[in-house]
Amino acid sequence: MIKPLLIMAIIAAVVLGGIFAWQAFIGKMMQKGMGAAAAAPQAVSTIAAAEDRWQPQVQATGSVRAVRGADLSPQASGVVDEIAFDSGNDVPAGKILLRLKPNDDYAKLQQLQAAAELAEQTLKRDQEQFAAQAISQAVIDSDVSTLKSANAQVSAQRALIDEKIVKAPFAGRLGIRQVDQGQYLTAGATVVTLQALDPILIDFYVPQQALAQVKIGQAVAALVDTYPGTTFNGIVESTNSKVDSASRNVQVRASFHNADRRLVPGMYASVRIDAGDASNYITLPQTAITYNPYGDTVFVVEQSGFDAGGKPRSIVQQRFVTLGPTRGDQVAVLSGLKVGEIVVTAGQLKLRNGTAVVINNTVTPTNDTNPHPPNE
Secondary structure, eight states: OHHHHHHHHHHHHHHHHHHHHHHHHHHHHHHHHHHHHHHSOEEEEEEEOEEEEEOOEEEEEEEEEEEEEEEEOOSSOEEEEEEOOOTTOEEOTTOEEEEEOOTTHHHHHHHHHHHHHHHHHHHHHHHHHHHTTOSOHHHHHHHHHHHHHHHHHHHHHHHHHHTTEEEOSSSEEEOOOOOOTTOEEOTTOOOEEEEEEEEEEEEEEEEGGGGGGOOTTOEEEEEOTTSTTOOEEEEEEEEOSSOOTTTOEEEEEEEEOOTTOOOOTTOEEEEEEEOSOOEEEEEEEGGGOBOOTTOEEEEEEEEEEEOTTSOEEEEEEEEEEEEEEEETTEEEEEESOOTTOEEEEEOGGGOOTTOEEEEOOSSOOOOOSSOOOTTO
8 A cells, every 4th residue: 555655756756856847947938038028229209308498378269250240130020022132242331231011100101291391381380470569478388399299199100110121220231131021020030130241359367367367458379170371460459357267267368360350259279478588498298208297208319338249338317308389289398408419209118217228209199389280
């Protein structure tokens, strides 16, 4: 019995020893592979830290609106009798655009005018008789009152007729006609939209912290995606007299020349205002920054000896930096970096202090002060 047990124990020891030996071999090979991978240079893209002229700006988004705009409508109900405009026309102030059927309005006006003329003649005759002391002052007073009442009725009838006529209250461009001849309109129904397009306004909101940087008459640049690459220049016309208590933003209005009518009400616009004096900052692409709760860092490329082939060996060192404002793809660096130092812009996730790197700038992150979508 002892001999079989001894044989089984020897076999078990051999098997376990083989398993442990195999695991040790695998671990050693993995450690060797990881060491070789760690020693291999990591490919990164870089940029030389450069100083750039930096103009502080207040940026916002806003909407284009007309200096004067209105939905035109009749003040009375009736059937459309005449349409005196075409969609999209430029019209002067006071132009008649639409008339409703007057029905018997003009007949009533003539009746009231006749009554007013009779009252005026009666007053003249009575004044002559009063001069001859044939009638009393009371008769003259009654005649004057009758004439005033008749003239008032004439004015009221004319106003009623005018309520059935739609005129352009100011010069501008008409929109699309909303009614047809013979259509019955109720009072207040929109006939057409009229917009004064030159000059034109852009309303936008800025944080209350930026209010001190916005002054009346200050230059404003606006961009609209309808015209890529085109900058519209205007000036700040006014600011609201209060800050919105919900958003803590204040409304600002800028005025722009628009003789070519390219800007139309309702457009979305991006607005920039130059605020304060320009300064020189070291700038980097925002992709170069590693943002952390304990501080923002960059990786700086340094030379550290030579490799086995005699070529200069590059390594990276992590460095804390203090950041300033941003514009487009760029961020300003206030401290922690010097002009001319080489900074990693892509590939930071695989780096740590002392990691060897090889620079490959075939593809680099964008570094545009005013980036646009690729389709623009």
